């Protein structure tokens with residue numbers, strides 16, 4: 001117990017010796033003493049070092065709370081909501097890049113990693129997942145029954161943040177991850193644990209599908225499962241210069257194919273590292289055990305190729321391999337944008353990427369990458385079919401498939417941060433400007449990959465924003481989750 005004793009005494013707060021953060025931890029210590037951890041304690045240190053980005057690892061809360069049940073979370077929220085100066089953060093897998101998204105300086109970080117329940121419902125047609133699980137564990141457990149759910153591409157990504165931000169992955173026929181949720185258990189601002197589904201709380205149910213941490217703390221998600229056996233795919237690596245035209249044409253044709261094979265998807269990363277220059281890393285994926293299926297041959301026949309790691313494999317192994325490419329503890333910047341599927345726009349995007357290299361080429365340990373992901377009309381239709389989310393993914397121009405473009409910029413030293421961020425934001429602006437000129441810019445931003453300078457919830461459109469504010473006032477009249485939980489992406493005013 002490291003708190004100042006003064007913080008426990010009535011009348012001492014807000015004395016100078018007892019900061020708001022100390023006071024909040026002291027109040028929580030009265031309620032859940034064995035779940036509270038302070039700097040130097042093993043659980044506190046493990047919680048901080050489990051964040052993905054170095055920036056999030058460097059944020060130092062006064063205390064970390066590690067609840068083990070929904071009831072614990074309810075006690076925490078009841079306590080915090082009655083102390084408006086207490087500021088807190090909520091962490092599941094800790095994979096959002098920006099400092100403060102799921103951690104808080106001088107506040108209380110609620111680490112949900114112990115809420116890792118996994119249970120089947122209704123035979124095995126549904127599975128209930130705790131937010132503290134990571135996708136690798138989920139895939140592994142489901143695979144024992146020949147089942148899967150649409151989750152993240154990397155095994156380390158957390159269930160909680162991913163599903164609350166939408167969630168993109170391998171399975172076109174199921175839309176966003178959040179489209180497959182049939183029920184939530186949520187601790188709302190009053191501390192009540194609500195069972196939320198399309199019948200009991202239809203508005204909150206929809207608002208949570210894209211609403212991130214704005215409505216409460218989700219302590220479980222129930223999703224539909226589907227059968228899955230072995231899958232095919234893996235990374236293929238190419239030098240950019242001799243293959244760029246083939247790459248972008250293959251991507252554009254694949255995304256816009258009017259007979260899109262819904263078992264197939266691909267991620268195409270354009271990456272720079274000083275040792276190799278610019279390369280393409282294509283990751284085709286096929287959700288059936290079929291080697292080199294016709295739908296993905298436009299990628300597999302690209303030549304010359306440096307490496308081919310495709311194989312028949314399992315979803316778990318696939319996600320583990322992806323996870324190994326993104327280790328913890330580096331400085332990270334991600335952003336997200338979307339454009340209509342258009343070959344000229346993809347070329348403009350590549351040129352902008354190429355032009356960005358000189359400004360970061362000498363940064364120590366730089367890994368500079370953007371990833372293209374198809375959102376074919378089949379995906380948008382699947383999302384609409386299961387749908388009822390609040391993401392408001394617009395389709396502009398109408399009838400065109402979309403392309404999502406996410407960045408992943410990794411570096412080592414703090415003194416390079418300004419250089420990398422400036423170059424990263426300039427690249428974002430350059431791509432947006434080109435797409436606007438070509439009439440292909442689509443103003444939707446994927447919350448799960450957004451930079452803190454972006455406003456993904458506004459990109460869901462005015463009607464969705466107004467709807468989400470209404471739901472927020474209804475379930476959180478004191479606005480606890482807007483005022484006391486500042487991290488991540490908040491509802492627009």
Ligand SMILES: Cc1cc2nc3c(=O)[nH]c(=O)nc-3n(C[C@H](O)[C@H](O)[C@H](O)COP(=O)(O)OP(=O)(O)OC[C@H]3O[C@@H](n4cnc5c(N)ncnc54)[C@H](O)[C@@H]3O)c2cc1C
Nearest residue numbers: 092093094095096131153158160161162168213218326488
């Ligand atoms: C290596 C890597 C691979 C990725 N792959 C994919 C991918 O394939 N598809 C994709 O869509 N995204 C992907 N992402 C992005 C990822 O989905 C987001 O970073 C997501 O927020 C991570 O969830 P988390 O639980 O790990 O994050 P956290 O950082 O713990 O949380 C993110 C946000 O959600 C809030 N939150 C988390 N849990 C709860 C909860 N239970 N209740 C209320 N609020 C909560 C937090 O407060 C925070 O603001 C990837 C990211 C990385 C780093």
